[in-house]
Amino acid sequence: MQSEYRQRRQAVLKAIGQGTAIFCSAPMAVMHNDVDHLFRQDSDFFYLTGFNEPGAVAVLTSSHDEHKFVLFVQPKDKEKETWSGYRTGVEAAKERYGADEVYPIDELDEKLTPYVMKASRLYYHFGRDRAFNDRVISLWQHLLRKMTKKGEGPVAIEDAKLLMQQFRRVKSPAELEKIRQAIAITTEAHNTARDMVRPGLYEYEIQAVIENIFRREGALGPAYPSIVAGGKNACILHYVENNQPLQDGDLLLIDAGCAYDYYNADITRTFPVGDRCSEEQRILYDLVLQAQLAAIEQVQPGLPFNAFHDAATKVITAGLVELGLLKGDVDKLIEEKKHKAFFMHGTGHFLGLDVHDAGILRNLDKTWQPFAPGNVVTVEPGIYISPNYEPEEGQPVIEDRWHGIGIRIEDDLLVTETGHEVLTSGVPKSLDVSTKALAASH
Secondary structure, three states: OHHHHHHHHHHHHHHHOOOEEEEEOOOOOEOOOOOEOOOOOOHHHHHHHOOOOOOOEEEEEOOOOOOOEEEEEOOOOHHHHHHHOOOOOHHHHHHHHOOOEEEEHHHHHHHHHHHOOOOOOEEOOOOOOHHHHHHHHHHHHHHHHHHHHHOOOOOOEEOHHHHHHHHHOOOOHHHHHHHHHHHHHHHHHHHHHHHHOOOOOEHHHHHHHHHHHHHHOOOOEEOOOOEEEEHHHHHOOOOOOOOOEOOOOOEEEEEEOEEEOOEEOOEEEEEEOOOOOOHHHHHHHHHHHHHHHHHHHOOOOOOEOOHHHHHHHHHHHHHHHHHOOOOOOHHHHHHOOHHHHOOOOOOOOEOOOOOOOOOOOEOOOOOEOEOOOOOEEEEOOEEEEOOOOOOOOOOOOOOHHHOOEEEEOEEEEEEOOOOEEEOOOOOOOOOOOOHHHHHHOO
């Protein structure tokens, strides 16, 4: 992988010209009374270095005569490592991560200036570490004061996160291999969960099985808080309590994915808890599935990013009008966003190191960026009719039989040279409800 990280850094160095880019690692978060969360590296930092420790800074520069890639890391410390785990240290980091030079992090203020003083501009993302933000601003202001005398130095600061969007959006073969592995593990977890679901189990029991498979198969754990939502709980988009018993006759929505070496899967399926579902559930499920299939067809190289959302929205809105759940002209309803009472989120997002991964969606002129080969994107339309739904003025009152139904179907797609590949096809989307079982529900 080191050759891959080196290629990524070279691409960034080419893009910044005579600039200097500064990337800060993620901090070690503290929960309560000095109990640490599990550490999760900043995605941009990891993408460029592969270095997986807190308290580090990476510098990329073309303006220094000798060093183009510099790391500042925590030095070896036997006492602290006893409490918090092993550190790579300065000497090993240089050899292991291919840096031209590595310094202890406590020498940052002293050593950083030579890598910035001749740069034409700085690239840095002002994140949550306010103290480090202030250090970067202070350094820049110091160099600005000297610029009129020396005739060199950074004249501006640009957002490094925006810089990284263009590189992270297209996945390399090595990245795709990790995404496929995350999806393979998540596929096994979803299929196992579906096979074990029955009335009387608790949502958290399903969650436990899913997340056990994640860890057992080598994943870091859940890519995001797992959603296991039975019945009306599925109408809460980010339901994570997962503490209710599953009821016969309800649908179960599972939105869960694992992180494998920081690369993520994101899959949602909705299916009956028991051996039956109502006609209303089946009708809405079929509508969501039609919307998803229409959206998937719009995931093609060269098509704009909004095309798949527009396709899903059109199918869902037209279907709701046909069912009498919305009233009016379909195009006007969409223009007035009336569909958002039932389909209130986007149809998908980029996927990679982050679940909602890097990738610029719109240009400065408001036009949409097109899909490109190597993009990985989720496709996840849904319909949610809250048990507390109240229609807007001019919209029909909805009978109780529709209330409390929440459905989402989500797949992960790779954009190819000629179209797309559905990476998550190993998880069935059929309701698997027989005509006899359906008849028995009436």
